Amino acid sequence: MNKETFPLTPLSKFGKIELTNHLMKKYAGKQSEKNNEQEIATIALEHKEIATNSSLLIENIHFDLSYFPLKHLGFKAVVGCVSKFYGHNLQAKAITVSVGVSNRFSLEALEDLFEGIQTSCEAYNIDLTAIEVTSSNKGLIVCINAFSDVDQSALVSKNTSSEGDLVVVTGDLGGAYLGLQVLKREKAVFEVNPTSQPDLNTYKYIVQRQLKPSARKDMIELLASLEVKPTAMSAMSDGLASELAQISKKSKLGFAIYEDKMPIAPETLTVCEEFQLNPMTVVLNGGEDYELLFTISQNDYAKIKGNPHLTVIGHMTKEAEGTFLISKANQKIDLANNSFHEGA
């Protein structure tokens, strides 16, 4: 039964408190009953220190609802927030969500958004502790605030890598960016010919990487089980080049990474050809893969060797040695001035 065939419920039918209570009852986590009695959400912790981050997403700046379904938007918004904690080797604990919404949206649309948020919360064991809904004159605005309590013995920052440390990435890179290109192309085709039916089957993997990315909670758990604590770390919301530049700059080191080591999915490579893109351009500058990038001591190499989820792509060097990509043809490409991006 497709609920779209029924008349949609206008948001104007609800007062602000009524709407918030409805969403809290339907989507909030274990603490919702308690929080319903208060204007603030309380969250129990294991440590006397918290970490927070906040992400503000604005329609037509950060997302385009013409090809990005609301359920996926909700799911991905949470992924973007919580992955930042995994990028510090911490577990995320709870989120609060503030939504600004115009009269263009129905209750059902808002519920789609929150269903995506809830699915993500379940996948990453996050408590949705508070919801605020307010009016917007300008489409949809979603602000997600995430919390973690800080286990100082686990916390990894970006400024603590050492010379000789190995550079490791999880999963594969570049897919999310290519998925976006496919969706944008289909949108352009649809605008010219509204009867066209997009066939996204050929692009299933990369479209999924864009619409329903994974935050790598599983990878920080894998590292813990392997007894590997990274020396520096980051979650890749941006491309590899800028994420690794942050680690190298903050740790006052250089690096060398190798084109022939890069984990790139077969579909990503095929579609790069179709779009006439250099796969390394996509990997270095693409973003939104949410994979983890980290460095480890060489002493830990044996622990991760051969693991299908983890790929060593290079090593950290002295700062004076610079920041380089070594191409398959053994050329040294300086990434300091992003020349690869410019020249590509």
Next chain:
Amino acid sequence: MNKETFPLTPLSKFGKIELTNHLMKKYAGKQSEKNNEQEIATIALEHKEIATNSSLLIENIHFDLSYFPLKHLGFKAVVGCVSKFYGHNLQAKAITVSVGVSNRFSLEALEDLFEGIQTSCEAYNIDLTAIEVTSSNKGLIVCINAFSDVDQSALVSKNTSSEGDLVVVTGDLGGAYLGLQVLKREKAVFEVNPTSQPDLNTYKYIVQRQLKPSARKDMIELLASLEVKPTAMSAMSDGLASELAQISKKSKLGFAIYEDKMPIAPETLTVCEEFQLNPMTVVLNGGEDYELLFTISQNDYAKIKGNPHLTVIGHMTKEAEGTFLISKANQKIDLANNSFHEGA
């Protein structure tokens, strides 16, 4: 020296990271140096439980920059967030700020906003731990997330009042709403005659109540020093009627409050006359005063009696007795269906 006479700096001159780092260095609290190395803000706590809330403010929905200066907007946005903690008898600890900003704004405008935020943080001993700036296609969007660690022995909720408890408010009520009416009237005059110079001197107190309200941190400290723990509590971001209705509904009680007890400033009364408004309409439905509303046991009455900051305005009754305002003419006005508002 007025910086407005110098050319303003376009935001397009800055990258996102550069702009964030600039604002963090200039405005963030004690922990900023540490947080600059991380994408998440860490905050040390005294208790293993936190409380959070989040407030999303959208231009031309929640504020109008034609009469609301950016510095005051920043100040008031923090007041709105932290006052919710004071409304639970808790201290606020830290905030993170996410801002969406269009190219219409200059760096100086953004700095005005953050100067207001910083002034508020200093006034209430709040740590500004993280700043996120992102592009907006639609003017200014400000999302403030506030944190507190929860001292369970201090925490007061809305559902714990008892029959016979006294209803108390801090400060005086209705001023902020009237201040807004004055500012809106001046804006309308200015739109008709742009050479008009508003004379707000006569309205100094109420305009200040609107533009630079106080969060009553001082009042929860006063209550602690008087050894009074409220039985139920709320910060008044909305008018008295809806705030007291929340306490009565959640505590399953009725109440009787008295028109002749209401603390209303002389200027508020004068301007009510000018605008031909019934002062009680303003007090019951106005909002944005951010004063505290709470109930106390009659046993505590001696401790607060005669205190110039605290006014007993009525008492809680059995639920079946209903929710009433007793007028100066000794009429019982039922507030259950907000008839006073409708009839005024």
